[in-house]
Amino acid sequence: MNENDTTDHGTSTSLVPASDAGTERLPASLIRGVDQFENPGLPAHVHRAADDDPAAAKRAERQVATMFGLSMLATLVFLVSYFAIPDEATFFFPGIGIAKTQNVVLGLSLGFAIFLIGIGAVHWAKTLMSDEEIVEERHEQASTTEQRAKAVAVVNEGVASTQLNRRPLLKYSLGGALGLFALPLGLQVAGSLGPTNVEELKHTIWDPKDNGGKPIRLMRDPEMTPIRFDEVTSGSVFHVMPETLQKYIDEGKHVLEAKAKAAVILIRLDPDLIKVQKAKDWGVDGVVAYSKICTHVGCAVGLYEQQTHHLLCPCHQSTFDLTEDCAVIFGPAKRPLPQLKITVDDAGYLVAPAGFAEPVGPSFWERAR
Amino acid sequence: MSTINETRPADALRAGDRQADERASATKPLGGIAGWMDDRLGGAKGVSFLAKKVFPDHWSFMLGEIAMYSMIVCLLTGAFLTFWFVPSASQVVYDGSYVPLQGVTMSDAYRSTLGISFDIRGGLLIRQIHHWAALIFVVSVFVHMARVFFTGAFRKPREINWVFGTILSLLACIEGFAGYSLPDDLLSGTGIRAMNGFIQSAPVIGSYLSYFIFGGAFPGEAIIPRLYSAHVLLIPAILVGLFTAHILLVFLHKHTQFPGPGRTNKNVVGYPLLPVYIAKAGGFFFIVFGVIALISAVVTINPIWAYGPYDPSPITAGSQPDWYMGFADGALRLLPGFLEFETFGFTWSMNIFPGSLILLPLMWTIIGVYPFVESWVTGDKREHHLLDRPRNAPTRTAIGIAGISMYVVLFLAAGNDLMAIKLHLSINDITQTLRVLFFVAPPVAFWITKRICLSLQRADRQKVLHGRETGTIWRHADGRFEEIHAPLTPDERWALVQHESHEPLELTAGKDANGVDSPIAGKERLRAKFSNFYFRDRVAPATPSELEAAHHEHEDHAAAPDGGHEAIEPAGAGQERETIKADKQHG
Numbered sequence: 016m017n018e019n020d021t022t023d024h025g026t027s028t029s030l031v032p033a034s035d036a037g038t039e040r041l042p043a044s045l046i047r048g049v050d051q052f053e054n055p056g057l058p059a060h061v062h063r064a065a066d067d068d069p070a071a072a073k074r075a076e077r078q079v080a081t082m083f084g085l086s087m088l089a090t091l092v093f094l095v096s097y098f099a100i101p102d103e104a105t106f107f108f109p110g111i112g113i114a115k116t117q118n119v120v121l122g123l124s125l126g127f128a129i130f131l132i133g134i135g136a137v138h139w140a141k142t143l144m145s146d147e148e149i150v151e152e153r154h155e156q157a158s159t160t161e162q163r164a165k166a167v168a169v170v171n172e173g174v175a176s177t178q179l180n181r182r183p184l185l186k187y188s189l190g191g192a193l194g195l196f197a198l199p200l201g202l203q204v205a206g207s208l209g210p211t212n213v214e215e216l217k218h219t220i221w222d223p224k225d226n227g228g229k230p231i232r233l234m235r236d237p238e239m240t241p242i243r244f245d246e247v248t249s250g251s252v253f254h255v256m257p258e259t260l261q262k263y264i265d266e267g268k269h270v271l272e273a274k275a276k277a278a279v280i281l282i283r284l285d286p287d288l289i290k291v292q293k294a295k296d297w298g299v300d301g302v303v304a305y306s307k308i309c310t311h312v313g314c315a316v317g318l319y320e321q322q323t324h325h326l327l328c329p330c331h332q333s334t335f336d337l338t339e340d341c342a343v344i345f346g347p348a349k350r351p352l353p354q355l356k357i358t359v360d361d362a363g364y365l366v367a368p369a370g371f372a373e374p375v376g377p378s379f380w381e382r383a384r
Numbered sequence: 385m386s387t388i389n390e391t392r393p394a395d396a397l398r399a400g401d402r403q404a405d406e407r408a409s410a411t412k413p414l415g416g417i418a419g420w421m422d423d424r425l426g427g428a429k430g431v432s433f434l435a436k437k438v439f440p441d442h443w444s445f446m447l448g449e450i451a452m453y454s455m456i457v458c459l460l461t462g463a464f465l466t467f468w469f470v471p472s473a474s475q476v477v478y479d480g481s482y483v484p485l486q487g488v489t490m491s492d493a494y495r496s497t498l499g500i501s502f503d504i505r506g507g508l509l510i511r512q513i514h515h516w517a518a519l520i521f522v523v524s525v526f527v528h529m530a531r532v533f534f535t536g537a538f539r540k541p542r543e544i545n546w547v548f549g550t551i552l553s554l555l556a557c558i559e560g561f562a563g564y565s566l567p568d569d570l571l572s573g574t575g576i577r578a579m580n581g582f583i584q585s586a587p588v589i590g591s592y593l594s595y596f597i598f599g600g601a602f603p604g605e606a607i608i609p610r611l612y613s614a615h616v617l618l619i620p621a622i623l624v625g626l627f628t629a630h631i632l633l634v635f636l637h638k639h640t641q642f643p644g645p646g647r648t649n650k651n652v653v654g655y656p657l658l659p660v661y662i663a664k665a666g667g668f669f670f671i672v673f674g675v676i677a678l679i680s681a682v683v684t685i686n687p688i689w690a691y692g693p694y695d696p697s698p699i700t701a702g703s704q705p706d707w708y709m710g711f712a713d714g715a716l717r718l719l720p721g722f723l724e725f726e727t728f729g730f731t732w733s734m735n736i737f738p739g740s741l742i743l744l745p746l747m748w749t750i751i752g753v754y755p756f757v758e759s760w761v762t763g764d765k766r767e768h769h770l771l772d773r774p775r776n777a778p779t780r781t782a783i784g785i786a787g788i789s790m791y792v793v794l795f796l797a798a799g800n801d802l803m804a805i806k807l808h809l810s811i812n813d814i815t816q817t818l819r820v821l822f823f824v825a826p827p828v829a830f831w832i833t834k835r836i837c838l839s840l841q842r843a844d845r846q847k848v849l850h851g852r853e854t855g856t857i858w859r860h861a862d863g864r865f866e867e868i869h870a871p872l873t874p875d876e877r878w879a880l881v882q883h884e885s886h887e888p889l890e891l892t893a894g895k896d897a898n899g900v901d902s903p904i905a906g907k908e909r910l911r912a913k914f915s916n917f918y919f920r921d922r923v924a925p926a927t928p929s930e931l932e933a934a935h936h937e938h939e940d941h942a943a944a945p946d947g948g949h950e951a952i953e954p955a956g957a958g959q960e961r962e963t964i965k966a967d968k969q970h971g
Contacts, residue, residue, distance in 0.1 A: 050927040050928060050929050051881075051927060051928070052874075052877065052878065052881045052882070052926075052927070052928055054645065054646065054647075054648060054878060054882065055645045055646075055874040055875050055878050056645060056646050057645060057646025057653065058645050058646065058875055097505060097506065102481070102502070102503070102505065103481075108682065111682060111683075114682070115508065117505065117506070117508075118508045118509050118512070118681065119681050119682060120681075121506050121509050121681070122509045122512075122513075122677055122678065122680050122681020122682065123678060123681045123682070125509070125677045125681075126674050126675070126676075126677030126678035126679075126680075126681055127674065127678070128674075129670050129673045129674035129677060130670065130671055130673075130674025130675060130677070130678065131674070132667070132670040132674075133667040133668060133669065133670030133671035133672075133673075133674055134667070134670075134671060135667070136663045136664070136666060136667025136670065137663065137664055137667040137668065137671070139663055139667075140659070140660050140663035140664045140667065141664075144659050144660050144663060145655075145660070146655070146660070148653050148654055148655065149436075149438055149653070149654070149655070149656060150438070150646070150651050150652070150653050151436075151437070151438040151638065151651060151652045151653075152650065152651055153638055153649070153650050153651055153652060153769060155767065156541040156636075156637065156767060205596070208596040208597070208599060209595045209596050209597070209598060209599035209600050209604075209606065210595065210599075210600050211591075211592050211595040211596065212595070212600075212601075213591040213592060213595060215601055216584075216591055216601075236697050237695075237697075254697060254698075256697070267475060269601075270475070271603050271694070271695065271696060272600075272601045272602065272603065272604065274695065274696045274697055275577070275601075275602055275603060275696035278696060278697040307697065308696075311581065311716075311721075311735070311736065312577070312578040312580075312581025312582060312585075312716070312736060312740075313577050313578065313580060313581040313602075314574055314577060314578060314699060314703065315574075315696065315697055315698065315699040317698065317699035317701075318701060329699055329700065329701045329702065329703050329801065330574065330578055330699075330703050331578075331713070331716050331717045332717055332800060332801055332811055332815070333721070343721050345811075345812050345815070346717070346721060346815075347716055347717060347718075347719050347720065347721050347735050347736070348721050348735070349721040349722065349723075349724035349733075349735055350724075376581075377580075377581035377584050377585070377733075377736075378584065378585065378724060378731045378733045378736070379584040379585075379590050379591040379594075379731065379733075380584075380586075380587060380588055380589075380590050380591055380730055380731055381591060381730070381731075382731045383726055383729045383730070383731055384729045384730070
């Protein structure tokens with residue numbers, strides 16, 4: 016019991032307020048001189064027009080009532096317009112353009128119905144309600160020393176009654192149970208949020224295995240028609256999806272998941288402009304195909320600058336140079352866009368024989384493993 | 385035995401009623417309902433206290449009110465939207481009334497948002513009010529936060545409320561992002577795509593985190609319903625809970641006030657809740673709601689029908705998030721690609737991770753701990769209920785502006801593409817410049833702000849000591865000119881001289897008698913350095929004796945024909961330092 020007494024004493028002394036018994040402890044850096052101006056005190060209250068002049072007060076009353084009245088009128092306009100204005104009606108709003116009549120009229124009438132109540136209430140408060148300031152005293156936020164001592168005593172009494180200090184077995188077993196009970200809940204959420212097949216991140220449906228080992232035709236996105244080599248004129252750009260996507264579209268399942276990694280951009284350059292031999296070899300006479308998924312955070316690299324042969328990602332402006340095998344020449348991306356090796360099949364259509372040689376899209380921890 | 389009992393025994397059962405009647409008559413003007421309620425709740429005790437609660441008046445105190453009211457507008461319109469919005473990513477074919485998209489495959493979320501915009505009468509208005517209110521909510525939270533920071537309203541005893549506010553502002557941004565992503569249009573879908581990239585950039589756990597959050601491979605069908613439950617249930621519950629605590633603490637602490645005649649640290653001067661604040665603040669709710677509705681009537685926001693449904697392949701130029709996520713997007717545009725590297729085949733996406741997953745928590749932590757840092761530096765453990773004028777806390781003001789300048793650089797970076805197009809500049813030049821500015825702007829902004837604050841303080845001193853310039857030039861009989869300065873009234877002067885002034889702490893003894901470093905010396909040395917940083921350049925408020933001296937000076941100069949000009953010059957640096965010493969002796 017003696018031990019308990021000392022700990023109790025310890026807690027109560029540490030709870031003494033910093034500014035004990037109302038004496039302010041000034042910070043050391045503060046300069047406080049006797050040579051200071053005195054607070055001149057609250058200025059005298061100045062009357063407003065409506066405080067003394069009944070005519071002004073009456074005027075203010077009418078102004079407030081007018082605003083409330085106009086608010087009612089606006090409400091009425093809303094109620095009528097809701098039924099009167101057809102859904103498809105449009106009109107020309109000067110300075111804005113063609114606008115949906117219903118939205119504008121309903122919005123303006125609702126807006127004014129609400130706004131005028133507010134303006135009326137504030138005007139009322141400012142002109143007619145008393146504007147004499149009143150003073151309320153503040154009291155130090157902290158409790159007094161006695162109040163704290165009392166609180167500590169009450170808490171200690173309660174704690175003593177639980178016998179936690181004398182019965183460590185209870186203390187530790189309770190701590191253990193409380194510490195562990197959240198685990199099942201946490202496990203349930205974390206364990207069931209999603210399948211974690213992260214190896215999938217490295218796979219695209221350009222893999223010939225998905226096509227029975229046969230090369231995969233390049234298809235126009237979104238028409239899903241195959242692209243003949245001779246249709247790719249110099250400087251033209253095609254947004255491309257693999258032939259294998261059709262199966263997903265037909266089944267109506269996981270289309271977006273497949274597209275999210277399979278999107279490809281196909282461009283025809285002058286072959287002499289391509290400075291990297293591999294890039295030339297993986298293309299056909301200057302026709303090259305690259306993953307359209309940015310290696311930064313995965314937006315579609317959709318902007319092609321024909322004059323400079325740059326591909327630009329509109330999200331964070333990573334810029335890839337087509338003549339340099341899509342190396343990053345500016346912006347926050349680090350890695351080049353992966354190239355898709357293409358050839359021409361017997362029927363003259365562009366095909367991808369091997370899929371991507373590396374994972375496409377944004378970086379992730381295990382990407383290079 | 386009363387007479388009542390004899391005539392009608394049953395009446396005795398109601399004998400006690402008269403007492404209740406008497407009590408009810410005490411509340412006569414409020415009618416029987418108030419009495420009925422008080423019988424059950426005893427609310428009358430609190431009513432008189434609440435009705436007379438005083439709130440000080442200042443335009444900047446409305447900023448927090450705007451935040452509160454636009455949040456309420458969001459809650460209200462958001463509840464409406466849930467009646468029609470379908471939080472599902474299952475693919476359907478659109479057959480609604482918007483012709484250009486008929487026959488297009490899209491998610492149910494996008495279809496139902498189109499439905500709200502075109503087929504639900506007034507639905508577009510509610511959607512636009514919701515979105516505008518959300519934007520205004522986040523803006524007003526930030527501006528309110530700036531007001532609290534620059535006036536020092538976060539000081540003891542309000543540090544806890546500052547931390548609550550900090551969490552609220554972060555939640556406001558996350559709540560906004562979640563809501564913005566729900567319609568599953570091309571723009572917001574691209575935002576989620578980028579978010580997936582951000583998550584994947586986390587070292588070690590990134591890929592797993594992405595699969596957890598999306599419930600499988602991106603985009604999957606889980607993210608829309610999950611964002612929906614976060615947006616309409618989880619985050620609003622925390623927001624409303626914290627917001628209630630925020631307001632209760634304002635009640636408990638009583639509102640801060642700006643210094644002025646009659647206003648002290650021990651009182652609060654203003655208008656009572658009933659009727660003035662009920663009318664003003666209540667009326668202001670209608671003004672905020674009304675203005676948001678008016679904007680929503682005429683200014684289109686987020687026309688999702690123009691973007692089309694989300695598809696990972698197409699994209700629009702100028703893709704940007706809503707404004708409050710702009711700074712984070714800007715950070716991602718500024719981080720150079722070479723920061724990514726590999727060790728043992730593992731990828732460290734340091735070109736993404738710091739901007740995507742570190743920036744927000746870091747920034748909000750710095751904001752949250754600032755009050756504790758400042759109070760450690762000043763050693764000030766007193767309660768503060770009088771606000772600082774920003775100029776009177778030059779270093780704090782300069783720190784705030786430096787932080788804002790950093791934020792602005794990141795924010796501008798989020799528009800580097802649009803700036804390049806509209807201003808016909810190279811996007812590379814803009815990005816490079818902003819990269820440099822990110823490091824250069826804060827110190828420059830700090831220095832400029834501090835100098836401006838000190839100049840304003842000097843101007844205040846001069847005004848107190850030499851009066852206000854009247855613009856009237858007098859020509860004396862002997863030919864010299866003099867501008868007439870009118871002395872300030874005590875009320876005018878008080879605002880300029882009431883503030884406290886700190887001087888830097890000096891380390892008195894770092895070693896004990898035997899020359900051994902005292903155990904706390906290192907910490908104290910650091911504190912002295914910070915104190916020096918905060919208070920080195922100080923301008924003390926004018927004192928009565930200085931004013932007295934200035935009066936004498938004026939009289940002397942008036943007597944001396946050639947000295948009239950000097951009399952209205954500000955006190956020189958040397959002179960000022962002498963005054964400070966004089967002050968110290970008094971202190």
